[in-house]
Amino acid sequence: MSKEKWLDFLLICCFWIASTSGVVSINGANASQAKPAKVMAVVDHGMIKDEPADSTAKIIKLLIKAKKEGVKKIVFEKGRYDFYPDRAQEHYLYVSNNDEGLKRVIFPIIDLDGLVIDGQGANFVFHGGVNPFLVQDSSHITLKNLSIDFQRTFHSEATILGVGSGYMDLHIPQAFPYDIKSGTLKFLPQADDVADSSSTQRLRARKEMDQHREYIYKRMLEFDVDKRETAYMVKDLNIGTSVRAEKISGTRNVRIFHPVLTGTVGNTMVFQPKYRNFPGFIVTESSDVIFDNVTIHHAGGMGIIAENSHNITVKNSHVTPSHNRMVSTTADATHFVNCTGKIELINNVFENQKDDATNIHGIYAMVDNIIDQKTLEIRLQHPQQWGFRLAAKGDVLELVQGPSMKTYGTNQVTQIERISKEITRITFDDIIDKRLSIGDSVARVRDYPEVLIKGNIIRRNRARGMLLNCRGKTIVENNTFHAPGAALMFQGDANYWFEQGGVTDLVIRNNVFDNSNFGVWGKAIIAVDAGISAEHKESARYNKNILIENNTFNVYDNGLLLDLFSVDGLIFRNNKINKTNAYPERKVKQAFFRIKFSDDINIEDSNEFTGF
C-alpha cells in the first residue's frame, strides 16, 4: 500500500470512528442512522452558480473531499459555472485518437467507485486550454443533466464574402478573435479567457501568445449556411497553418490568399484546429460509466473518448453547437478503443461535429523486433495511439499477418515492459508461432463489447456517420442518419490507421438513411471494407454475418447503397429505397450494390425501390 493510500485508509478509519460515534454529522443527518448515500451539494462548498469567477480550485477541492468522505452524489444547482486553466489539475495523458500532452483537468474523477454528478441543468463553461472531465481507474460513474461548452472554441468560423482567383474574402465574427501577423492569419484566445487579475498587459500578451498554439488551424471546410451541414460535395481545403492574409475594408473583414480556395458567398468556412488536445470527456481504464442527458456544445478534440474501459452508456445526450456556431466538437462525437462489456448509444443527437458520430475499434501494434522465441517488441504505429496500454499480463493477443489481416494464432502475455510510448516488450507463455515475422501485427483478444446503437439522430457532421469495427454482437436500430459520407462503415487495417475491426454478428434494422453520402467521405451509404493487400483478397474474409433489414433509404440518385469488400455472409432484405430530390444527382451513375471478394451475399427481392 502506498503512503497516499495509507493516509486515505487512516482518514477513512478516523472518519468511520468519528461518524459511528456520532461526532460527525453529514448533511445535517446523523451518520449512524440509516446511512443514506452521501450527497454533497456544491453550493454548500462555495460553488455559486452564475458567478463569473474561476470555480476550478473549488471543484478540485470538492472532488478530493468527496473521495475521502465516500460521497456518492454531487449535486449542482442549475446555472452557469466557469472554469479556467490556471488552477486545474495537471496530468500527462496519452489519449487515443486525440493528441497526447500535459492536460489541465477540471473534473478529475480518478480512482473512485460509485459517484453520480448530477448537474441538474448546470452549464459548465471552460476557458482556454483545459480538459473538462477525466474519468480514470474508476467504476460506477454517472454524469447527468449537465452541459459543457467553451467560451472560445478551438476551431474558428467565418462567413464567405467573395471568392476570386487565388483569394477569398471572409468576415470573421467577434467570437473568433484573430490577428494578421507577419502577413498571415492567426487565431487568438479571447482576452477574457485569461483569468488572472494581477498580471500586466504585457504578460497577458505573452500568455496569449503561448495559448495561441491552441488555436492553430490546418485546413478549412465549407458549411452550407441554410442547411447547416457541409456544403454539397465540398472537400477539406488544405491551406496550411499560416495562410497569407490582409485586411480589407469593413470591420473584421479579411482577404486570404491560397490556390485551393473555393466556396459559395454567404456560406460558413470552418478553420479546423491542428491538434486534438482538449476532448470533452476522457474515460480510461474505467467501468460502468453512464452519460445521461449530457450536452457537449464544444470540445477541442472528441466529445467522449473511452479507452480500455468496460460498459459505457451514452443516452439522452446531445453533441450540438451553441451560440449559433456551425460546429460542435472538432473531432468525433464519441469514440471507443479496446473497450469491453457493453457499449450503448441510445436516444442521442450527434450533430455538427467535425468527424464521425462514433468509431468503435481495437488497436493493432506492429511487430518491430523479435528478441527470442518467446519475446517480441511491438510498436504502436499511429502517433495518436502512442502511449496506449495495449495489453497487460495475462491478456491474450492475436497474431495477425499484416497483408492479409488473417489471425494465425494467439498467445498469452506473461510479462510486459513498456520501453517508451512507442515500444513495448512482451514475453509470451508459449513459443511464438514460427509464421510470425517483423511487420505482422498483434491486437488484444477481448471480451469484445456488445454494441447497441438505438434511437439516435446523426446529422450535419463532417465525414461518416458511424464506424463500427467490433467483433461483438452489434445492433444498429431505429436511428436516423444524415451524414455527408457513408452513414455506416465497417473497416479495419494494419497498415495505416492500425484499427482492429471485423464484424462477426451485425444487425442493421429499422433505421432511416436520409440522403447520406452527399459529400466526399465515402462511396456508399453502407460500406464494408478491410485493409487487405491485393494478393490476399481472394482468400481473406474480414467481416462476417451481416443482416440489413427493414430500413428506409432516402437517396438523391442511384449511387451505391452497399459497397462490400471481404464479407462472408450478408442479407439485405425488406428495405425501402426512395428517390428524393434533396441534392443534385452525381454525374457518374453507379449500381446500387458493389460486391468484391465476398461470399454468400444475398440481396433479396423483398427490397422496394420507389421513384427511380
Place this chain on the structure above:
Amino acid sequence: MSKEKWLDFLLICCFWIASTSGVVSINGANASQAKPAKVMAVVDHGMIKDEPADSTAKIIKLLIKAKKEGVKKIVFEKGRYDFYPDRAQEHYLYVSNNDEGLKRVIFPIIDLDGLVIDGQGANFVFHGGVNPFLVQDSSHITLKNLSIDFQRTFHSEATILGVGSGYMDLHIPQAFPYDIKSGTLKFLPQADDVADSSSTQRLRARKEMDQHREYIYKRMLEFDVDKRETAYMVKDLNIGTSVRAEKISGTRNVRIFHPVLTGTVGNTMVFQPKYRNFPGFIVTESSDVIFDNVTIHHAGGMGIIAENSHNITVKNSHVTPSHNRMVSTTADATHFVNCTGKIELINNVFENQKDDATNIHGIYAMVDNIIDQKTLEIRLQHPQQWGFRLAAKGDVLELVQGPSMKTYGTNQVTQIERISKEITRITFDDIIDKRLSIGDSVARVRDYPEVLIKGNIIRRNRARGMLLNCRGKTIVENNTFHAPGAALMFQGDANYWFEQGGVTDLVIRNNVFDNSNFGVWGKAIIAVDAGISAEHKESARYNKNILIENNTFNVYDNGLLLDLFSVDGLIFRNNKINKTNAYPERKVKQAFFRIKFSDDINIEDSNEFTGF
C-alpha cells in the same frame, strides 16, 4: 520507503551478500578484494563504437545496471555512437528558460551519487527530438572527454542568393531538409533520423509530419559568412512560422516572400527554431557537477541549463558548431537558475550560439492571491518558468515591492503546496509583512553562488556575452569577449523576465573586450540595469560594489563603454581603451559613460584612451 526503493534496497542487499560471499565477480576481479572504484567499459556491454545502429536501449540499460551495482565510472572508447528517440526514457520536464514537455532522455543520470562518464573522445550523435543528458537529484557527477551533436539541427541555414523588394532568394543546403507545402516553407527532419526499419514509407511520412513540429521556425538572422558572426547591426527578421515560398531555378533554391526581408548576397540566413525543447544537458536538483572537456556542437535549446543545483563547474569545454554550420546551440551556451555554492566557468570557448554565453540569475514569482495573514498564492509569470520549484519547506523568501524591486522583508516557508505549474500556495512562519500587496514578488534567499568566470573566449554568438545577475561574489577575469551586444550585462526585473539579480560584489579584471557591441543587443560594452519603475528610480539601488580594472577595451567608435543604472558604488580604473577600425562607426556618437540614478561612481584618471 516506496515499493521501488524497497526493491532497490533488497537488490542491493542481495548483491552485497552475493559479492561478499564471492559468488559475483565484478569486471573479472573478486569484489571482496581491495574494492577499487567500480569501472564499467561500455564495450563490455555491447556498445560498439562507429556502429550506425541505435545505442539508446543499451546506454539506458547500462546506466540502470551501473546504478544498481554502484559503478563509479563509465568509460567509452573514442568513436561515434548514435542515439534515436524511439527507445529513450521519457520524462515530463519543466526546464527553466527552455520549453517544458515530454522529454526523450538518452542519458538519464537520476538519483545517483558519484559517477564519472569519461567519453575518452566519444562523439555522441543524436537523431530527432531527443534530450541528450538529464542529471537530476544526483551529486558528484563528472562528464568529460565527450562531444554531443545532432544529425539534423533544430535550426536551419541557407545562403542568400539575392534580395528584391519583398522577397529573398535562398539556397538551402542538403543538411537542412525542407519542403514547400501549401505555398509555404517547412523544414523537415532527415529521413535517416527515423530509426525503425519495419515501417512503411507511408508511416515514415506520417512520423516525419509529427516530427516536423520540432523544425518549426519563427524568425531569421543573418550571419556574415567571412567573419562567421552576426552581420553588422542586423536584427532578427520576424517572418512568422510559415513564410510564403516558391521554388526557383537551381537545385534546392527557393524564393521566400516577406516585407521585412533584407540581407547581403553570400551571407548565411539562420532560421531560429520556435521552441527550446532539446537542451543538451539538463542539470536539476543536483550538486557537484563537473563538465570537463565537453564539446557541444548543437542543441535545440541551451547547451547546459542548471537549476536548483549546487556547485557546478564547466571547464576546458567548447560550445562550437560542427560540419561547417554557422550556429552551435539555438539558445544560451550555459544558463544557471537559483543555483547555490559555486559556479565556475573556466577556460571554455563559447561561440556561435544563438543567445548569451551564460546567464546566472534567480527567479521572482508574483504574489497572486493573499489567502490569510500567513498564506499566499504565488504565480510563476514567464511561461518558460512554469513548473519551476521556487522553494521548499524551510526556505526563506524575500518579499520584494514590484515597481521598486526593494526587498522589504523576509519570511520562512513552513508549508508549500503546488496547485499547478503556475500557482503555488505558501504558508509562512511569521505573519506576512503588512506592506505586501498583490503584484509584489517573492524570490528565494539562497546561499547565492560565488561565480568565477575565468579564461573563457566568448564570440560570434547572437545577443550578449554574459548576464551575471548574482548576489554572491562574482569574478570575471582573463576572458575575451567579442559579442554583438553588450559583452557583460547585469540586470534583474520583476515585471517581464522575472529574473532575480542585483550584484553585490563584482570584479571585472584583466579581460579583453574585443570590438563587442557591433549588433543591436545592447547599448554599451558593459551595461548595469534593473527593471525599476520611474517613481522609484531616485531611491532604489539594485546593483552594488563593482570594480572594473585592468581590462582592455578594443572599440570601433566612441560608443558607450559603461551604461549604468541603479548602481551604488563602482570603480573603473587602469583600463586601456583602444580605437580600432573593425566596424563602421555608428552615426549617433555617444559619450563613453552614461550614469543614471547611481551613487558613488568613480571613473578614474588611470584609464588610458588610445587612437581616438
